[in-house]
Amino acid sequence: MKPDRKVPVSEDEINFSVNGDSYKVRVQSNWTLQYVLHDKLGLTGTKEFCNEGACGACAVIMDGRPVLSCMMLAIECDGQIIETVEGIAGARHPLVEAYVKHNCMQCGYCTPGFIVTAKALLDKNPSPAEEEIKEALVGNLCRCGTYPQHIKAVLEAANNLHRG
Amino acid sequence: MASDEMSKIQELFDNLKSDKYPLEEYRSVGKRGVRRIDGYEKATGYAKYTMDVQLPGMLYARFLTSPYPHAEIKSLDTSKAEALPGVRAVLRYDDPELPPGADLGGHETSDVPALPRVAHFQGEEVGAFVAADNEEIAEEALTLIEAEWEERPFVLDPEEAMQPGTPLVNPEAFPDGNITNQNQGIDVEEHGDVEKGFAEADKIVEFKFIQGLNTWIGPERPCGVFRWNGDYPEVWVKQQRPHICKRSIASWFGGIPMNRIQIHCLYQGASFGGWSQMPWNMGGHYCAAVIARRTGRPVKWMFNRREDFYGGEMDIGIYYFKAGAKLDGTVTAVKGRAVVVNQGMPVFGFVKHFAENTRIPNIYGKTEAVLVNKGPTTATRCEQNSNCYCLNEVFSHLADALGLDPVEVALKNDGAEGHDMTWLNEQKTKLGFPASDSLKECVEKGKAAIGWDEKWHLPGTKRLPNGKLHGLGFVWTHEWDDSGGTSEIAIRLERNDGTATILGCRSDIGVNAETAYCQIAADELGMRVDDVHYKAQIDATFFTMTPDTSTNMSVNGFAVRNAARLLKRQILETATTSSTTQLGSAPPAFPGKKPEELDIKDSVIYEKADPSNRKTLAELAKIAGAMGPASPPLGEPFRTGQPYLNYAYTQPLFAHSWQVQMGTYADVRLRFCRQAHFMEVEVDEETGEVEVKKVVTVNDVGRVINWEGCEGQQYGGAYMGIGRGRSEEVVHDPATGVMLNGNLLNYKIPTMLDIGSIDTALVETGMGYGPYGLVGIGEDIATVTPTLIGPAVHNAIGKWVEYFPITPDRVLKALGRA
Numbered sequence: 001m002k003p004d005r006k007v008p009v010s011e012d013e014i015n016f017s018v019n020g021d022s023y024k025v026r027v028q029s030n031w032t033l034q035y036v037l038h039d040k041l042g043l044t045g046t047k048e049f050c051n052e053g054a055c056g057a058c059a060v061i062m063d064g065r066p067v068l069s070c071m072m073l074a075i076e077c078d079g080q081i082i083e084t085v086e087g088i089a090g091a092r093h094p095l096v097e098a099y100v101k102h103n104c105m106q107c108g109y110c111t112p113g114f115i116v117t118a119k120a121l122l123d124k125n126p127s128p129a130e131e132e133i134k135e136a137l138v139g140n141l142c143r144c145g146t147y148p149q150h151i152k153a154v155l156e157a158a159n160n161l162h163r164g
Numbered sequence: 165m166a167s168d169e170m171s172k173i174q175e176l177f178d179n180l181k182s183d184k185y186p187l188e189e190y191r192s193v194g195k196r197g198v199r200r201i202d203g204y205e206k207a208t209g210y211a212k213y214t215m216d217v218q219l220p221g222m223l224y225a226r227f228l229t230s231p232y233p234h235a236e237i238k239s240l241d242t243s244k245a246e247a248l249p250g251v252r253a254v255l256r257y258d259d260p261e262l263p264p265g266a267d268l269g270g271h272e273t274s275d276v277p278a279l280p281r282v283a284h285f286q287g288e289e290v291g292a293f294v295a296a297d298n299e300e301i302a303e304e305a306l307t308l309i310e311a312e313w314e315e316r317p318f319v320l321d322p323e324e325a326m327q328p329g330t331p332l333v334n335p336e337a338f339p340d341g342n343i344t345n346q347n348q349g350i351d352v353e354e355h356g357d358v359e360k361g362f363a364e365a366d367k368i369v370e371f372k373f374i375q376g377l378n379t380w381i382g383p384e385r386p387c388g389v390f391r392w393n394g395d396y397p398e399v400w401v402k403q404q405r406p407h408i409c410k411r412s413i414a415s416w417f418g419g420i421p422m423n424r425i426q427i428h429c430l431y432q433g434a435s436f437g438g439w440s441q442m443p444w445n446m447g448g449h450y451c452a453a454v455i456a457r458r459t460g461r462p463v464k465w466m467f468n469r470r471e472d473f474y475g476g477e478m479d480i481g482i483y484y485f486k487a488g489a490k491l492d493g494t495v496t497a498v499k500g501r502a503v504v505v506n507q508g509m510p511v512f513g514f515v516k517h518f519a520e521n522t523r524i525p526n527i528y529g530k531t532e533a534v535l536v537n538k539g540p541t542t543a544t545r546c547e548q549n550s551n552c553y554c555l556n557e558v559f560s561h562l563a564d565a566l567g568l569d570p571v572e573v574a575l576k577n578d579g580a581e582g583h584d585m586t587w588l589n590e591q592k593t594k595l596g597f598p599a600s601d602s603l604k605e606c607v608e609k610g611k612a613a614i615g616w617d618e619k620w621h622l623p624g625t626k627r628l629p630n631g632k633l634h635g636l637g638f639v640w641t642h643e644w645d646d647s648g649g650t651s652e653i654a655i656r657l658e659r660n661d662g663t664a665t666i667l668g669c670r671s672d673i674g675v676n677a678e679t680a681y682c683q684i685a686a687d688e689l690g691m692r693v694d695d696v697h698y699k700a701q702i703d704a705t706f707f708t709m710t711p712d713t714s715t716n717m718s719v720n721g722f723a724v725r726n727a728a729r730l731l732k733r734q735i736l737e738t739a740t741t742s743s744t745t746q747l748g749s750a751p752p753a754f755p756g757k758k759p760e761e762l763d764i765k766d767s768v769i770y771e772k773a774d775p776s777n778r779k780t781l782a783e784l785a786k787i788a789g790a791m792g793p794a795s796p797p798l799g800e801p802f803r804t805g806q807p808y809l810n811y812a813y814t815q816p817l818f819a820h821s822w823q824v825q826m827g828t829y830a831d832v833r834l835r836f837c838r839q840a841h842f843m844e845v846e847v848d849e850e851t852g853e854v855e856v857k858k859v860v861t862v863n864d865v866g867r868v869i870n871w872e873g874c875e876g877q878q879y880g881g882a883y884m885g886i887g888r889g890r891s892e893e894v895v896h897d898p899a900t901g902v903m904l905n906g907n908l909l910n911y912k913i914p915t916m917l918d919i920g921s922i923d924t925a926l927v928e929t930g931m932g933y934g935p936y937g938l939v940g941i942g943e944d945i946a947t948v949t950p951t952l953i954g955p956a957v958h959n960a961i962g963k964w965v966e967y968f969p970i971t972p973d974r975v976l977k978a979l980g981r982a
Contacts, residue, residue, distance in 0.1 A: 045209015089208035106674030108206030145883030
């Protein structure tokens with residue numbers, strides 16, 4: 001016996017690009033982008049922490065901006081170009097090596113969200129000042145308290161980007 | 165290796181004194197810039213956590229939780245939930261397969277229901293466990309469960325819980341009252357005669373302070389995955405103590421042999437003590453195990469974000485103190501009484517740091533530990549949080565009352581067990597340690613970094629040009645690695661390339677101990693640090709010390725070192741003896757040499773008298789044949805006594821070691837290393853806002869193995885500690901008992917902009933009992949620094965804020981403005 005669902009869930013197909021790959025995914029209207037990336041596409045670097053837009057762990061880059069994928073419905077992402085931490089790592093962005101060198105991770109759960117947010121910053125502002133880095137990363141929470149290292153790593157990555 | 169070498173190795177197991185056999189040369193230990201072995205995985209998002217696990221056919225499970233702080237289920241209708249499409253199983257509290265109690269682990273063994281009928285706090289996992297095709301369906305099914313609850317009276321305040329006639333908090337487990345059952349809930353610690361001490365005092369202070377409830381916040385939710393491979397469990401645990409999980413699972417369902425259970429302990433989205441210390445977490449595994457067997461599918465269970473908030477710090481409560489001192493700052497007596505919430509951990513006592521850290525001869529502390537209808541409490545970062553608060557609240561109040569510099573008062577009273585530094589230095593010497601003045605070294609570094617001598621002033625006397633009040637705070641205590649731990653660790657030299665693998669399942673919570681173990685193994689073996697790796701996530705059956713109680717380095721560090729020394733002995737013996745296999749024998753790699761004539765450096769074995777006589781470890785271990793280490797190529801004849809191609813004829817190179825450390829709380833070891841922390845604040849009298857401008861954190865870790873790891877614990881611990889002291893509090897509605905702020909929007913952990921700058925400094929006196937003289941650091945800073953804001957704010961406003969966390973409203977209240 002199938003009881004009536006209280007809230008009918010609609011489904012739709014979306015087409016979007018993630019890290020340069022095209023995807024065609026059937027999504028329910030209430031699925032978040034974080035859920036689709038993490039659970040359906042297996043891009044598990046996009047982490048769920050607060051699940052309400054308060055921590056930045058699920059950040060991805062969309063339209064050149066860092067967005068919180070736990071607050072974004074996947075069904076709204078049709079036609080979008082998305083970059084996740086896996087894409088940033090795959091492109092060998094200097095942020096990754098700078099993050100390792102400066103020990104920006106402890107438990108590491110929030111680290112991908114920081115890298116994504118920092119990449120979005122450097123895309124827009126290749127020579128950020130320390131205060132600008134802090135402003136950009138203030139929405140990313142790290143319970144292990146790695147904050148001081150991120151500033152050093154982003155500055156170094158910016159330098160390395162200039163050197164090409 | 166000569167027999168005296170072996171006896172040295174045996175002697176290493178005794179770590180109740182200083183390390184008698186440190187290395188002569190350190191090539192990676194204590195060096196900066198050693199690449200952390202988990203860095204790239206974590207930076208790229210490739211690091212896998214238990215929440216990331218997806219298995220074919222996996223179900224997702226969640227618990228029903230209680231809407232009331234104290235209530236029992238009278239009846240439960242799960243039919244609508246069971247009928248929801250996508251729901252595969254609903255486990256109920258009255259399921260015949262659920263025993264009345266099971267060992268669900270925790271700090272030790274336990275015997276509690278995996279799925280209780282009665283809730284003793286709002287949000288408790290009770291009644292039902294729903295497994296569905298995805299989490300969303302499971303969550304929706306929970307809303308379809310119709311439970312008839314009978315509400316019971318509840319108690320939230322610890323002092324109220326103690327009053328006669330107060331409703332029972334947990335009549336099921338504690339029918340006789342609300343005092344916890346350990347030591348009848350009362351712990352009394354007494355040294356000397358406090359009344360005599362008060363009679364000798366020139367100045368006596370009396371005060372109280374209150375600690376509000378705070379919690380750990382693990383970024384990864386509590387979760388786990390359970391799969392049956394036939395009769396054998398395969399379990400993914402988000403736990404600091406994987407071997408305790410295994411021990412619990414082995415006791416379920418009539419008993420499962422340990423050697424049939426496979427544990428995976430992936431990267432941990434941190435836990436800071438927390439759920440790993442209590443049975444609730446393993447209740448999810450028990451329910452998942454039942455459902456996984458019933459459905460034939462793996463089950464992932466999860467708490468939601470809010471459910472993580474229900475657990476909190478232990479020994480939260482009200483502390484009353486009376487303390488006396490001479491005019492010169494010599495403390496003569498400390499007497500305290502505390503009513504604290506302790507939901508099941510041993511009652512610990514709160515005056516231990518006075519006994520362990522000071523020359524104060526007269527000490528009395530009485531803890532009354534009670535239950536309330538809030539979530540479980542346990543060590544959050546460390547159970548010594550209350551001791552750190554008490555030591556520093558007393559010292560700060562006394563220094564203030566005497567008009568003295570608090571740093572000077574600390575130095576004047578430094579010592580141990582009622583004895584002064586002269587006595588303590590004698591003990592250091594007896595045990596083979598240098599007689600360094602650790603606190604003095606720490607405060608000198610800290611004072612210079614914060615500008616203490618230029619900036620310190622009497623309380624409430626410095627207004628800045630911006631109109632705010634300026635304050636400096638100082639706190640101190642000893643370093644600790646504080647509980648008995650044992651460890652079994654093995655190291656193997658791999659075939660083919662002669663790299664070394666450290667084995668021993670262990671939870672990685674981010675402190676980067678794994679890299680430090682590789683450094684120890686590398687230096688002991690004479691290998692390049694890049695040639696050593698720790699496979700911590702693999703269940704290699706060894707029981708490895710958990711990453712708690714700050715015993716990472718002192719217990720596991722010793723075990724790694726001992727294993728490495730045993731392995732090095734094997735390597736050099738192998739290099740100098742002929743190897744025999746079923747197929748014949750091969751000559752030694754260094755014919756005619758004795759082990760003691762050889763050494764290893766940079767992963768190369770060489771003859772000490774003739775370094776040009778050398779072979780790499782890879783050449784010694786050699787490549788393995790297709791049929792195993794000593795096999796010739798398939799179909800080829802084996803030529804006895806002839807080295808055949810490059811195939812290896814050496815024995816497998818493997819060493820297994822162990823380490824037992826007695827806990828210092830069994831009164832075994834004196835503490836010699838100290839730590840000191842400083843804070844500069846600006847307080848706005850109009851708003852009560854406390855701006856933390858600068859923090860300086862100084863720790864004597866005895867000996868640094870991994871600089872970046874130690875410093876990470878310093879600045880990282882400062883962020884967490886200052887959050888706990890300034891903004892973090894779990895709030896319950898007194899009328900309904902419902903938790904009000906179980907989310908990261910309303911429970912404020914520090915962001916990047918919430919603290920000015922943090923300076924770190926490390927001191928290396930070599931006075932730790934661990935290998936090379938080290939002592940742990942991981943728990944310390946986040947446990948000590950919550951109290952730092954207290955004296956800093958007092959120094960600014962000249963009034964004591966008696967309630968932690970020190971939020972703006974409490975500052976205004978202290979100022980008489982609210």
